[in-house]
Amino acid sequence: MLDAHDIRKAVPMTAAVDAVREAFLDFAAGRFVVPQRWSFADGTTLVMSACHTPSSTTVVKTLSLVAGRTPTILGTLVWNAAEGQVVADAIEVTTLRTGAVSGVATDLLAPAGASRLALLGTGAQAADQVRAVAAVRPVRRLAVFGRDRTRAEAFTARLGAEFPGMTTRVATSASDAVSDAEIVCCATSSRAPLFAVDDLPDRVHVNAIGSYLPSMRELPAELVATASCVVVDQVDAVLKEAGEVIDAVDTGLIERAALVELGQALRTPPTVSGRTVFKSVGLAVQDWAIARLLGG
Template identity: 85%
Template structure:
C-alpha cells in the first residue's frame, strides 16, 4: 500500500502532465476501454475504471467525497498488470491527475508567455492546479480567491513559500482575481457561476475542474457560448455530470457538436482566439496515467 507521501514522492507534477497527455492521445486513438463512472449517494461515492488494451493494464479507483470533512477525499487506487498489483492512497493520485489534466489543457490553449494565474477555490484540488500550470507556463503572479478569507490567506502563504519567485495575493472577490488573469483555474463545488463573463479579459484561458454534478456550475453560460474554443475531457461524461455544460447545451447556448474532446484537440490543435475553456469532470484514463508512473512504467 503506497501512502500519500509515497505517491507524491514517486510522481513529479511535470511527469504527471506528460503521462496524462499521452493517455488522452491513446484515448483518442481508441486504445482504452473506459466504462461510465458509477456515482452513489448523490456523488459522495464514486467508482471509476479503465483498461489500456495494448498493455492489458487496468486501474480501478473508489472515492468518498464529503465536503467539510478533513480530508475531503478518501479512497483507494488499484493498478493491475499481468505481473501483479499496486494499491495506493487515492487522495494524492486524484489531485495529481486532476492538476495534470489542467496542465495539459493549459499547455495546449494558453498563450506560451502567459504568466498571470487566478485560482478560485482553496480546497483539496487547488494547490495542484497551481503546480500543474506552473509546470507548463512561467507563472510569476497568482491571485487566490476563496469564500473563507482566513483560509484563503493561509493557503496563499503556503503557496508563497512553495513558490518563492511567485507573487501571491489574496483577491477580494472572484471578479477581482480574474480581472487581469491570462489563465484561470476554478476548483470549487459552487452551484452558481463564480464570475460574470465580462469580468474576464478578452484573451484568457479558463480551466474548470470543480463541478462534477448536474447541480454544480462554476462557469457562466455566456462564457461557454462565446468562447473561441471549448475543450472537454469527454463529451459523454460532461453531458452527464457537468452542470454548466448541461445547462448551456439544454438551453441552446452551446451546440453539442462544437465541444472538442481533449484527445482530439491534442491530435489536431485548434486555432486559438479570444477566450478558451477547458472543462473536466475527470476520467479514469488520468488515474491510469498516474498509476502507470507508480508502477515504474
C-alpha cells in the same frame, strides 16, 4: 499501500503532465475501455475504472466525498498488470492527475507566455492546479480567492513559500481575481457561476475542474457559448455531469458538436483566440496514467 509521500516522490508534476497527455492521446486513438463513472448517494461515492487494451493493464478507483469531514475525500486506487498489483492512496493520485490535466489543457490553449494566474478555491484540488500550470507556463503572479478569507490567506502563504519567485495575493472576490488573469483555474464545489463573462479579460484561458454533478456549475453558460474553443475531457461524461455545459447545450447556446475532446485537440490542435475553456469532470484514464508511473 503507497501513501501521499510515496506518490509525490515517484511522480513529479512534470512527469504527471506528460503521462496524462499521452493517456489522452491513447484515449483518442481508441486504446482504452472506460466505463461511465458510477455515482451513488448524490455523488458522495464514486467508482471509476479504465482498461488500457494494448497493455492489458487496468485501474479501479473508489472515492468517498463528504462535505465537512476532514479529509473531505477518502479513497483507494488499485492498479493491475501482469507483473502484479499496486494499491495507492486515491486522494493523492486524484489531486495530482486533476492538476496534470489542467496542465495539459493550459499548455494546449493558453498564451505561450502567460504569466498571470487566478485560482478560485482553496480546497484539496487547488494547490495542484497551480503546480501544474506552473509546470507549463512561466507563472509570476498568482491571485487566489476563497470564501474563507483566513483560510485563503494561509493557503496563499503556503504557495508563496513553495514558489518564491511568484508574487501572490488574496483577492477580495472572484471577479477581482480574474480581472487581469491570463489563466484561470476553478476548483470549487459551487452550484452557481463564480464570475460573469464580463469580469474576464478578452484573452484568457479558463480551466474548470471542480463541478462534477448537473447541479454544480463554476462557469457562466455565456462563457461556454462565446469561447473560441471549448475543450472537454469526454463529451458524454461532461453532458452527464457538468452543469454549466449541460445548461449551455440544453438552452441552445452551444451545439454538442462544438465541444472538442481533449485527446482529439491534442492530435489536431485547434486555432485559438479570445477566451478558451477546458471543462473536466475527471476520467479514469488520468488515474491510469499516474498509476502506470507508480507501477513501473
